[in-house]
Amino acid sequence: MVYILVSAPPTARGRVVLWQVDATGRVFDSHTVPAAEFPDAVDALTDDTVRWVWDDTAHWYPPLLERGIRVQRCHDLRLSHAILRHSAWTAGSPLAHAPHSAWDDPVPERAPTANTLFDDLDDTDGWGGGAGAERGSGVGGPDAGPGDSGLPSNAQSAAQSAAQGAAGRQIGAYVTRVANKRQPARDPHGEDESLREFRRQRAALAASEEPGRLGLLVAVESAGALIAAEMRFHGIPWRADLHDHILTEALGERPRFGGRPVKMEALVQEIRRAVGNPTFNPDSQPDLLRALRRAGLSVTSTSKWELRGVDHPVVAPLLAYKKMSRLYTANGWAWLDTWVRDGRFHPEYVVGGVVTGRWAAKGGGALQLPGTVRGAVVADPGWTLVVADAAQLEPRILSALSGDLRMAEAGRGQDLYQALVDQGVVDTRDHAKVGILGALYGSTTGQSAALMPRLTRAYPAAIQFVAEAARVGEKGGVVTTWLGRSSPRPDDQWWVDAVLDTDGGVTGPQRERAMQQARSWGRFTRNFVCQGSAAEWAMCWMAGLRTRLAEMGSPEARPHLVYFLHDEVMVHTPVGCAEEVVAAVHAAAADAGRLLFGGFPVEFPVQAMVAGDYAAAKG
DNA sequence: CATCGAGGCGCG
DNA sequence: AAAGCGCGCCTCGATG
Numbered sequence: 001m002v003y004i005l006v007s008a009p010p011t012a013r014g015r016v017v018l019w020q021v022d023a024t025g026r027v028f029d030s031h032t033v034p035a036a037e038f039p040d041a042v043d044a045l046t047d048d049t050v051r052w053v054w055d056d057t058a059h060w061y062p063p064l065l066e067r068g069i070r071v072q073r074c075h076d077l078r079l080s081h082a083i084l085r086h087s088a089w090t091a092g093s094p095l096a097h098a099p100h101s102a103w104d105d106p107v108p109e110r111a112p113t114a115n116t117l118f119d120d121l122d123d124t125d126g127w128g129g130g131a132g133a134e135r136g137s138g139v140g141g142p143d144a145g146p147g148d149s150g151l152p153s154n155a156q157s158a159a160q161s162a163a164q165g166a167a168g169r170q171i172g173a174y175v176t177r178v179a180n181k182r183q184p185a186r187d188p189h190g191e192d193e194s195l196r197e198f199r200r201q202r203a204a205l206a207a208s209e210e211p212g213r214l215g216l217l218v219a220v221e222s223a224g225a226l227i228a229a230e231m232r233f234h235g236i237p238w239r240a241d242l243h244d245h246i247l248t249e250a251l252g253e254r255p256r257f258g259g260r261p262v263k264m265e266a267l268v269q270e271i272r273r274a275v276g277n278p279t280f281n282p283d284s285q286p287d288l289l290r291a292l293r294r295a296g297l298s299v300t301s302t303s304k305w306e307l308r309g310v311d312h313p314v315v316a317p318l319l320a321y322k323k324m325s326r327l328y329t330a331n332g333w334a335w336l337d338t339w340v341r342d343g344r345f346h347p348e349y350v351v352g353g354v355v356t357g358r359w360a361a362k363g364g365g366a367l368q369l370p371g372t373v374r375g376a377v378v379a380d381p382g383w384t385l386v387v388a389d390a391a392q393l394e395p396r397i398l399s400a401l402s403g404d405l406r407m408a409e410a411g412r413g414q415d416l417y418q419a420l421v422d423q424g425v426v427d428t429r430d431h432a433k434v435g436i437l438g439a440l441y442g443s444t445t446g447q448s449a450a451l452m453p454r455l456t457r458a459y460p461a462a463i464q465f466v467a468e469a470a471r472v473g474e475k476g477g478v479v480t481t482w483l484g485r486s487s488p489r490p491d492d493q494w495w496v497d498a499v500l501d502t503d504g505g506v507t508g509p510q511r512e513r514a515m516q517q518a519r520s521w522g523r524f525t526r527n528f529v530c531q532g533s534a535a536e537w538a539m540c541w542m543a544g545l546r547t548r549l550a551e552m553g554s555p556e557a558r559p560h561l562v563y564f565l566h567d568e569v570m571v572h573t574p575v576g577c578a579e580e581v582v583a584a585v586h587a588a589a590a591d592a593g594r595l596l597f598g599g600f601p602v603e604f605p606v607q608a609m610v611a612g613d614y615a616a617a618k619g
Numbered sequence: 620c621a622t623c624g625a626g627g628c629g630c631g
Numbered sequence: 632a633a634a635g636c637g638c639g640c641c642t643c644g645a646t647g
Binding site: 283284285286287305308309325326329330353354355356358359360361362363364365366367368394430434437438440441442443444445446447448449523524526527528530531566 | 632633634635636637638639640641642643644
């Protein structure tokens with residue numbers, strides 16, 4: 001494995017420094033290129049032995065993608081820092097004990113190749129500076145808006161262009177030099193902050209209780225960062241004309257001069273008639289609640305789950321209106337105008353954006369696309385979609401985490417919930433689902449709580465495992481996922497209340513609230529382990545899939561990931577590759593299970609569908 | 620005028 | 632039929 005660390009220290013004056021280092025961060029060589037030549041340098045150097053090390057994938061990778069350059073692996077220093085700094089398995093490391101630094105902050109805003117992060121470093125030598133220094137590469141940066149990048153750009157081989165001009169000759173010489181270097185080299189810039197951070201991280205990993213698992217976590221988190229950048233670059237194929245058609249069908253014509261779409265307006269009139277109030281505004285919750293109560297409904301909120309249980313003529317039109325209103329405001333024409341450009345939706349994925357390790361997204365609500373509009377996600381002509389999701393991922397993960405063989409056995413087939421019925425544990429599939437979800441979330445009331453004794457009897461190891469995670473959380477402790485991501489500690493106020501709970505002198509509502517809060521944190525840690533470990537499986541799955549896809553098709557028409565939703569992936573593929581993609585999806589899932597849990601007999605079946613559009617794939 | 624929390628609802 | 636985990640984003644209405 002060759003590590004090449006990329007940084008743009010202020011001493012390099014807008015140029016980019018490439019360091020060849022070993023796994024401990026020892027420098028063997030370094031080379032400085034003008035920022036504009038950075039993509040050529042990467043293209044010339046990258047191969048299947050190189051792992052690129054950089055502070056933020058979201059900063060360095062998009063300019064490469066714009067040039068049609070793809071890297072195979074990276075080590076994202078900021079994402080890895082967050083994991084290693086808080087993991088219980090690296091708690092003794094200098095990294096964990098260091099004071100707060102810029103590495104603990106969110107990704108900073110930067111111009112495409114300038115580094116303003118560590119500009120307090122000494123500017124002691126002028127090596128690499130001078131007239132040749134250039135700022136900015138002229139390519140779109142990570143903050144380019146949706147639609148700045150269109151169809152997959154495979155316009156030209158960047159390798160070819162690199163092999164031509166002066167930059168190419170320079171890089172070519174560098175490659176030869178790198179290949180021949182066997183002796184550590186001096187660091188001509190003094191200490192580079194990215195380099196130092198890389199060394200701290202590698203040291204923390206090496207000294208960790210579980211270097212294998214934690215190393216895998218850091219690797220797949222970084223692979224996720226590459227995938228997130230690639231998916232944003234390619235975008236989800238989105239047919240604005242079909243979206244418009246869906247909206248018009250559901251809501252009526254788009255209003256031209258303000259006001260509601262006609263079908264919504266008609267419902268408003270119906271709702272007003274049903275409650276005998278000709279003027280109230282159903283979009284205002286206080287207004288609506290008042291109107292409902294005056295009409296004789298004994299509701300305490302306007303939420304749909306409460307309304308659903310009420311027998312009154314206003315309920316049906318009101319629920320219909322709420323659904324339409326949601327579609328109109330969240331994914332209506334305004335959404336379409338804002339987020340879809342040139343047939344693509346380019347959401348920004350936030351890797352590690354959720355405490356558990358799941359991804360978040362910002363801009364356009366990419367992870368909450370309602371079923372209603374999924375019909376607008378349509379493959380290009382000659383292309384199709386492969387949509388795959390992991391069936392009952394979290395319970396299967398739980399069976400492996402806890403080593404519960406009987407639960408793993410229930411997961412041997414396609415449908416774990418049905419298997420619970422077949423094993424005689426519960427009487428219906430629905431009960432199985434409610435019961436399992438209740439165990440994962442820590443339900444204490446209702447139907448799912450009533451199922452707990454049966455589940456405990458059938459799967460003692462699994463249920464004890466989540467119960468223990470909850471107990472740890474209730475005491476304010478830390479739990480850790482399978483690969484080593486640890487839960488955050490409760491904040492100061494939590495501990496203040498926790499004292500009230502254990503202090504024998506405190507009684508009544510105050511104590512009640514304290515206990516309630518402790519249980520709430522327990523439910524969080526209970527779920528953290530399962531949700532977080534499931535996210536790790538999903539990342540292994542997707543990283544493996546990405547590698548397989550890279551071998552398929554041709555550079556001009558290669559299947560590529562376009563969407564990821566916790567336990568579901570979407571690949572946009574030439575029709576001719578679809579079956580190969582389906583096979584890869586299954587193979588990658590099997591690989592992920594083995595990678596995480598070795599020989600433990602847990603299975604992770606995925607359901608993969610080939611379809612021209614997303615709605616059909618889910619239907 | 621901008622910002623924030625609450626209520627609500629979409630997704631897993 | 633049901634209330635327990637994790638999110639982002641919309642509107643309204645209160646507050647600065």
